[in-house]
Amino acid sequence: MKQALNNMFDDIYKPLDEPCAGKIVICTGTGCVASGSLKVLQAFTEEIRKAGFDVAQTLPEAKESTRPDSTVRLSKSGCQGFCQMGPLVTVLPENILYTKVKPEDVAEIVTETLLNKRVIERLLYKDPVTKEPCQGQNEIVFYKRQSRFVLKMCGELDPESIDEYIERGGYDAAKKAYSDMTPEQICKMILESGLRGRGGGGFPTGRKWELTRIQPGDKKYVICNGDEGDPGAFMDRSVMEGNPHSVIEGIMIAARAVGADEAYIYVRMEYPLAVKRLRKAVEAAESKGVLGKNVLGSGRQLICHVMEGAGAFVCGEETALISSIEGKRGMPSPKPPFPAQKGLNGKPTVINNVETLATIPLIVNLGVEKFRKIGNEKSPGTKTFALSGHVANTGLIEVPLGITLREIIYDIGGGVTDKHGTITNDGFKIVQIGGPSGGCLTEQHLELSLDFDSLREIGAMIGSGGLVLMNKNTCMVSVAHYFMQFTQNESCGKCVLCREGTKQMLYLLEDIMNGQATAQTLELLEQLARVVQKGSLCGLGKTAPNPVLSTLRYFRDEYEAHVFGKRCPAGQCKALLVPEIDPEKCKGCTLCARKCPVEAITGERGKPHTIDPEKCIKCGACAAACKFLAVTGV
Template identity: 55%
Template sequence: MEEYNATELEKIREEISESRKKRKTCITICGGTGCHAYGCLKVAQAFKDEIKNQGLQDSVDVRTTGCHGFCERGPIVVIQPKGVFYQRIKLEDIKEVIAETIVGKKIIDRLLYVDPRTQEKIVREKNVPFYKKQKRIIFGNNGFIDPTDIRDYIALDGYRALTKILFDMTLEEVIEEIIASGLRGRGGAGFLTGKKWEICHEVNSDVKYVICNADEGDPGAYMDRSLLEGNPHSVIEGMIIGAYAIGASEGYIYVRMEYPLAVKNVTLAIAEAKKLGLLGESILGSEFGFEIHVFRGAGAFVSGEETSLMASIEGKRAFPRQRPPFPAQEGLWGKPTNINNVETWANVPLIINKGAEWYSKIGTRGSKGTKIFSLVGKINNTGLVEVPMGMTLKEIIYDIGGGVKDNKKFKAVQTGGPSGGCIP
């Protein structure tokens, strides 16, 4: 791959989009960790082999994507552009899917999702109750992108926000846009992201850092991991934008060793971005340069706390320190450091592309945007859900989650993992 400037990036985006219009049908197979356990990679390879055997490779694309979210029903296959949703696909189903749905344009009823309340068989992914009440602005592209192919991300406006801030916005304007959006940190504290950036920007230092906290240690929580697995470039682009805003030239993604697929995909994504001139010196031909390193954490729960995480990167024992000084003032190796979690970084390109006004209309007065939750336990529809801030737990548990298994009485919901609490 050759390095691109801003004009060349837009040209290649158009070329990718045009070339994919010729392949009107795309079979997407969920490739998240959950579906790996169900054998999704064997399913994907079998689809590719059968498409090739039937000479359909010029008109049908087969793509292993990130997590679709509905982990209860894997392996999940969605046939685009119509969004035909097939669940729990087995190897013996593949020839039938190609013959009946791809070639014959017919629906296979037995592979459809059946609404347990109405017994209705649902054809389209968007009409499945699990997805219907979600607002998947961050997680939605997971179902379209092959995380190992940067062209998929570029085709869906990837790195367009980066081009915009490098050539059309000042550092101050970027920070003002993030402040105006109302984006709060998604790691738990809920501090205004733009204000954190502003503090770090105003500190006078020759060296600054940005860090992505992907040390997701709560049992049952796999939101950040799935974003890194399925759409790593959204996080990388967000980090580059944040680095530009505060004046950093180096960043770290701190991810657990227990998440091998996330480590693999984000490492590959960084390498691809560097080859295209989206990381490194003179990004897209600008005067701004930035490097990202992947740091593999050893799995200590305390490493998720930001000062412990920085100590770990420095080669010390992961142990929290008192604040102030805050990391934005004195962080990694004593230098100003901006730390945000995976989901926070993934919001940034959206805000730059669509505007703070658009983003601030989602959610509540005090909390803007959406939030991704892992829905687990004794519930009918387990998986990852993305909902607007302000949605009630009842809506999430019953309308999206399908209620308690076996119609048993609801007792309590635990939020925030072992460090959270139970709400009766």
């Protein structure tokens, strides 16, 4: 599969023609920048010059170099997904991947690897299980099992260079759409490709476009929804930061298909780097005549605006997003009319997610038949997922739809970890998929095919693609409480059931966690959940009870233990814990007694200590101080 995908990709995107002695690619995604990759880049510039080479920072510089044999191409790239090992540095053409590179390591890389072609073993990634060093992406399990397609160029291209994108074959699909295809043909192609919206619902993109296309009127809009607010999701951030031109190209094709001449990219303010890169990309595209009054010489106009949100989760909902672009409170409105009929400023509007749009150029280039070979029948293509939580390899991954959960967690993710980060064999409890609107997947779903329909059947959804993994020591009531708190905070307040219902559900969950619940609490919680689902206007309210309902379905016993047994099986709900010192483990070092601010701990030196539960305020200072892990329940 992976090989076939790579071949398909190579058919449409050429490698860069850079006559240089070598190339060094440094990841400048948010993760790597925060761990110092820009300093590493600076160090490379200096060290390479010191070694007597010229440095070509951009593609034109590399091409115009008068002494290519003594020029090293130094390039930035977008997020490569493996942020926990950053800053990442790749040496080409040998394709050696160095991880956690510090500026101090740079001189050694230049002399050893660049000049003498020797590999520096200590900077290589080591497999967490076999402890074997891995040279390049092909040897690292995290990458080996992925099928990078939409994300492929993210880790290769300089995201701030339109030249590189164009040289590799970027904007060819847009050219085709603007000169060789009619809007009907484009809509038909996308419909036949079976592409479904990557933002959550999985609605067929082609149908959305066709609905907008057939609306009368000359003023239409395309909106790219980059308001990725789901907790645990950062796929769109990486695409916008790593390959902004692919998003713009997707927007252009959408605009051509529906007949729009104005487009908005709406990005969250929490993603400053994505905003910056998109603005730069739009400017570059305008100056190259790719966007503007005369798109690619076709005589058609497309003006593209980049707009920042201001920190409101509900704006990810399409009608709320439209209100926000119009400069109003970002509150949803009832559908119909759908945005396709009456959207921005009352005009027909097509709204697509970032990843959906970034997939479009690939479909136009590949054709329907080849695209449908990826993924499965009802859900063709690949999907990016953000893997986080209690898993060995966290990061951004891309896999064909229809892959099993087991493959993601145990192959790519490397397995479940305990609270110290050590891989455990039986630690898996749940994966929360799709954020606050999604549901949880348990052990019984490990073999389930991850696609739009099979998830819907079990009451979950792919959502935007956040996968938060939790191990056995995670309390399901606390997880439900967390998500409830999230939606409660983010409810815009328009519908009573969403505004007040979520608040009451939150109180009920708090009662359960504090040991004040009765037999009625669970009943009430379930009743209320159904009412909130039915009585809310937009997706936020309709799906807000999902985390509660799905944890209740699979972990009812855990809820009941809280309600009837007044205990938290995972040992997380503080109010239900009884502070204790394990006499077997306690060495009587007296450290905990000294740390206790309320003198609740007593005991003689050298003998096991005890805690008075009446005095204890459960501040946790004793447990943090104890070297023998003897204190529990605080």
